[in-house]
Amino acid sequence: MRSGFLWRNRVLLTSGVLLILSLHLISAGVHPGDLAARPQSAILEIISPVDAAFTHLSDGASSVFSDYVDLLHVRDENKRLRDELARVNSDHARLEELEAENQHLGELLELRDALGTDAVAANVIGSDATGLSHTLIISSGSLDGLRVGMAVLANEGVVGKIIAISPHAARVLMIDDHNSALDGFDQRSRARGIVAGVVDYGLRLKYADRSQDIEVGDTVVTSGLDGIFPRGLLVGAIKSVRRQGPGLFLDVSITPAVDFRELEQVLVVTQAPPHLDDLADQAKD
Amino acid sequence: MRLILLFAVFVVLGLAFESAVPHLVSLHGLIPNLIIILAVDLGLRHHGVLPAIIAFAMGYATDALSGSNPGVNAFMMTMVFLVSHEISTRLMVANAFVGATVVFFAVILTALATIAFANGFNALSDTGPMLPRLMLEAAISAIVAPFVFAMLAGGKRLTGLPARAARE
Numbered sequence: 358m359r360s361g362f363l364w365r366n367r368v369l370l371t372s373g374v375l376l377i378l379s380l381h382l383i384s385a386g387v388h389p390g391d392l393a394a395r396p397q398s399a400i401l402e403i404i405s406p407v408d409a410a411f412t413h414l415s416d417g418a419s420s421v422f423s424d425y426v427d428l429l430h431v432r433d434e435n436k437r438l439r440d441e442l443a444r445v446n447s448d449h450a451r452l453e454e455l456e457a458e459n460q461h462l463g464e465l466l467e468l469r470d471a472l473g474t475d476a477v478a479a480n481v482i483g484s485d486a487t488g489l490s491h492t493l494i495i496s497s498g499s500l501d502g503l504r505v506g507m508a509v510l511a512n513e514g515v516v517g518k519i520i521a522i523s524p525h526a527a528r529v530l531m532i533d534d535h536n537s538a539l540d541g542f543d544q545r546s547r548a549r550g551i552v553a554g555v556v557d558y559g560l561r562l563k564y565a566d567r568s569q570d571i572e573v574g575d576t577v578v579t580s581g582l583d584g585i586f587p588r589g590l591l592v593g594a595i596k597s598v599r600r601q602g603p604g605l606f607l608d609v610s611i612t613p614a615v616d617f618r619e620l621e622q623v624l625v626v627t628q629a630p631p632h633l634d635d636l637a638d639q640a641k642d
Numbered sequence: 643m644r645l646i647l648l649f650a651v652f653v654v655l656g657l658a659f660e661s662a663v664p665h666l667v668s669l670h671g672l673i674p675n676l677i678i679i680l681a682v683d684l685g686l687r688h689h690g691v692l693p694a695i696i697a698f699a700m701g702y703a704t705d706a707l708s709g710s711n712p713g714v715n716a717f718m719m720t721m722v723f724l725v726s727h728e729i730s731t732r733l734m735v736a737n738a739f740v741g742a743t744v745v746f747f748a749v750i751l752t753a754l755a756t757i758a759f760a761n762g763f764n765a766l767s768d769t770g771p772m773l774p775r776l777m778l779e780a781a782i783s784a785i786v787a788p789f790v791f792a793m794l795a796g797g798k799r800l801t802g803l804p805a806r807a808a809r810e
Contacts, residue, residue, distance in 0.1 A: 371691045372724040375698040379720060382713025383759055397706035404658050404707060411662035483661035483707075488673060488779075489756050490709035494661060520710050528707070535761055536710045556757055556768045 398523040401494070405526030408483035408494055458622070464512045465624045474587065475628040476510075477501050481620045482526070491534035491554060493517070495623060498525045506585060508626040514591035514614030515539070515579060516623050527625075531617050532592070533560055540582040541592050546570040549580060552592055552611065560593055562609035569607065571598050577611055587626065644801045645688065646696060652680055652794065653700050661707050672779050674786040677704050678748045681719045682741050682787070683794050685726020687804075697723035714759045718752040738788040745787040749780035 363370065387393045465478050479501070483494035497503055499522050509516040509529045517531040530537050533554040541552040541562065548569035550562040565571060575595040581588030591614045599608040656676035664673055677700050684693040701719030705712045726744050733740075753776050757765050769776075798804065 367691050368689060368694055368727055369724070371694040372720055372727075375694060375720045376717060376724075379698070379701070379713045379717035382716065383711055387712040393712070396702065397712065400657075400703045400706035403654060404661065407654065407658035408662045411658060483658075484664045485709070486657050486660045486677075486704055486707035487675065487709070487715070487753075487756070488660075488664060489753055490760075492708065492710070494707070521706070530710050534710070535757070535765070556761065556765055557772050 394521075397521060401521060401526050401528065402498075402523035405482060405494060405496065405498075405523065409496060412480075412482050461512070461622050465622060468510065468512055468624055474626050477503065477625045477627055479503075479527075479623055479625055481623060490536070491517075491531040491617065492520070493529040493531060493617075493620065493623075495527050495529060495625070496525070497625065498523050498527050500524045502627050503527050503625055504627075508586045510590065510624045510626065511615050511620060511622075513616070514593065515586055516615055516617070516620065518585050519625065529623070533558060533613055533617060538563075539586055539592075540580040541577050542580050543569070543571050543595070544576040544578050545572070546575065550609070552577065559596075560611035560613055562595070562611055563606065565607045565609055567600060567605060567607055571595060571607060571609055573598060584629070644803055645692060648794075648797050648801055648803065649680060649684070649696050649700065652797070653677065653703055656680065657703060657707055672775070672782055674783040675745075675749050675752070675779070676783075676786075676790060677701070677715075677719065678722055678752060679741075679745055679783060679787045679790045680794070681722040682726045682744045682748060683791055685723040686730045686741055686744075689727060689731065694720065694723055694727075709756065709760065711756075711760050714756050715752075717759075718748075718755055722748045722752065738791050741791055742784040742787040746780045746784040749783045750776055753779075 382393065387397065462478055465476075468476075477497055479495040479497035481493050482496045485492040493516075495509075503519060503522055505519050505522055507519045509518060515532055517529045517534070517537060519527045520530040521528040531554070532539060532552060535554045535556045538551050538553045540549070542549040543562075543565075546569060548565055548571050550565035553561050553563050555561055562571070562577060573595050577592040577595065579586040579588060579590040579592060593611040593613040596610045596612045602608075660673055660676060680700060681697045684697050697719045698716050701716035702712070704715035704719070708715060722744075725748070726741075729740065729744060753772075754766060754769065757769060
């Protein structure tokens with residue numbers, strides 16, 4: 358039996374079946390609630406506490422490092438004073454961190470009040486595992502009321518939307534990812550387009566007509582037409598506009614308002630923005 | 643079963659490292675791709691149906707924490723396993739240098755394939771500015787690979803698994 362064709366080529370055949378299965382997953386996609394989405398949710402649930410632990414360890418390590426640097430300057434003092442100084446410095450560093458976090462959360466609360474919608478604050482605990490896509494892992498999940506497709510914001514502007522969820526964690530596709538797209542417009546000229554990420558870093562305003570009046574420095578905001586992001590949220594500023602070459606559309610690049618690499622806390626909008634038809638009905642009433 | 647458990651532990655630690663560290667320390671995305679290193683080790687040193695399934699599962703686990711196209715990493719990890727397996731069985735070599743070389747090319751090809759799968763092959767023309775960073779990341783992964791192979795070999799010895807391919 359071991360000399361048979363199937364046995365001799367078992368690795369090749371198994372790999373072939375698995376490659377076809379992978380291609381099926383790529384082409385069909387995995388939707389929330391699918392059987393294929395469950396292992397992914399489980400993996401996110403397993404990894405998120407480890408990510409959170411890494412974050413705590415990092416905070417502790419930076420505190421220890423700052424204590425060590427401080428101690429080098431007071432080498433001549435006696436041990437009791439050094440211990441005391443280390444403790445005070447450690448407390449101070451922790452308080453400063455708490456103060457910064459409180460300020461950030463306070464600003465997020467102000468943003469939530471300004472939006473007038475229900476929202477949940479969450480900590481960022483991880484980023485994309487391969488670095489090829491621009492995604493984040495946040496510390497809140499379905500048990501906190503989050504769902505796939507919800508908008509994620511920061512004080513500075515739009516961050517992205519939730520693409521995967523587990524009970525205690527969620528993954529966010531950032532707007533600068535090459536698979537991301539949202540409806541936006543130039544606040545000055547009202548020129549509309551699709552804000553999309555690029556393969557490397559940055560944003561593009563796609564499908565903006567060549568006749569549109571778009572200038573460098575203009576502010577780009579969300580239109581609310583995509584049904585995910587509330588209208589009027591800051592996306593970024595126009596970085597460059599190119600009209601050269603053939604084609605119907607402008608080549609517009611945008612500097613994002615949010616520094617995606619520095620994100621620590623985000624706000625998830627748990628209430629869907631009102632649909633335009635509903636707004637029209639309200640206006641009629 | 644021991645092979646599954648050993649690789650499950652390495653995958654969880656590897657994925658947690660890859661997702662947490664870039665968020666905590668600014669390394670400009672230059673993190674070794676540990677999952678590809680694990681897939682190469684599987685291909686070079688474990689010849690059978692189970693290692694192929696483990697490679698697919700590792701890719702699928704990576705898909706849970708990376709990108710928005712599930713299946714891409716599963717496809718690429720299976721490919722990396724298959725190529726490593728073929729190198730090991732046809733060239734009769736499975737040493738750390740060969741492993742590191744396979745890792746180097748696998749990191750670059752996996753990145754390009756991920757972009758092509760997500761955006762179509764036209765998007766590959768936009769990858770020019772990314773290539774230096776990609777090469778550096780591949781080089782870092784290749785340098786780290788022998789150490790990961792050694793750690794895996796230690797884990798295999800601890801669990802009573804063969805640390806090297808039979809023909810090595």
